[in-house]
Amino acid sequence: MTTIRDVAQQAGVSPATVSRVMNGLVGYTDATRQRVEGAIKKLNYEPDSLARTLKTRQTSVIGLLAPMVSDALASEVMRGVEDAARERGYAVMLGRTGVKSTFIAGYLRTLRTYRAAGVILISAVITPEMRQLLGPAIPIISVAISDNSGSPSVAINDELAAYDATRYLLKLGHRRIGLLAGDPVSVFVAQPRQRGYERAMIEAGCATVTAAGTFFYESGAPGLAQLLQQDPDLTAIFAMSDEMGAAVVNELQKLGRRVPEDVSVLGFDNTSTSQHVHPALSTIAQPLEEMGQIAVRKILRSRDLGPRVVQHRLIKRGSTGPPRASS
Template identity: 65%
Template structure:
């Protein structure tokens, strides 16, 4: 059963080039086109979408499992996955795994039955049970989470990112910086971000102040209220997700506090949510769509390799500024 990768190897080009040639897209030389066309003929490759689906559906499907399908982070990773998959001639099946990835084994069993080319797990670590259900041959990769084991993963250095972000706020003159953290059971994402914040605050001789939400919008206002009860003179809040950061901006303004004149707010992830609040949210950016694209190529290269760290960056928007001066 000939696949697009077989044609690519035969012609000495990438699967993306084969896809462009068979779909009549530009971006290759006439010599390359001739090689691909000859390889298609010699191998009997059928590029027609319907015919290929009937004959090779089991080898042209990529699974994506996400904890919440409407989540902004998952949506942006999905955009990258879909773009890369479409370019390479693959289809995508999305599954919602629920809290704690509780439905992941069921989806993995289905994807294994259909002989999917691989599975991207968004914000979920690969467990031994997942690996067992998926079988030894199906490539798996975790995205936006550092596994801590030898399983393949794509993520930023969360601890370093939170450290750099806290140092940025300290550099703006903020010393009374409250942290709005996520779920304490999130040992692979929230915990390293907390460590980064605590390390930066300790090095600066500042007093850490932490309250928890659950990374979602509705959890932030109560947690912010608890922060302000403990220190009404806070000048900055570092929220460990953009959803919580956006909620903090809105809640502070509801309470009559100006952002950033009275309180600066910094988020995390650089999802689209960060720009849908006023003032727009400064944030730590993860290359979410790029992660999705890289994950697809990783799967189609047989899923080789362990953890891979991608760079983060700080994006300054209107929600942060210098600390206010006290009389």
């Protein structure tokens, strides 16, 4: 049976260093971490989780809770969380909680009973009630959302990302740009993104045209109808999620409008959905998988739980181009 000493010998480090790497602690270089992780994979090492539980009074479980969030976005974050957790000998307990606080509370109580190593929330802010249910010993962090209060989080700057997205469409020559927004009650995602869009449009001297969606595919077609009712001559639409963006592309084509020749469409998130539509969707990329990995490292270090802002980037694909008059 492979032991931690075997891994240490293979990697050329001490058993204590292997333990620090597996638990996400500090005190080693990236090169050392890569050697240790390579040795773990090569030797197929599986840590004795029972012994670790008895020693640390903590199980090898990380809770991953997804309240109301799109499947495409959640799956990207999950992949990063599971990869980072597995490398460190942790299992992931997934809970799809919806929007019902009773479901979230139930999962948190269970994770506290299990003495989980930490909890990661996907696109949901941390509330005082959540902290109380978990207790002070279990760290919690949110991914893909930040309330700007200093709470533990890994997220992009949503307002800046939406501003950059709108500026890109403006630079292509579009002046009649509609926004298919997310749920208006989404204070920490939809509202900042709308502010970014409005700021760019106002700076360019252009009128804003908005319709509310839900971030989900099903809201794309009715949202598009609302936008076109306000301005039938829109030449570009910025959707706050790839799912809504994909729905807009499909619905425009049903209406006989070509994408991007008649109407350009820009999404948000760079999930797999953005490439499963024709033409492929230009989008603002959140590094969702990497964000999940960062969250795992932060909760296992436990002393590194401040907010982390990661960089977004623009992905240009076939769904955007200059308006016909500018072509």
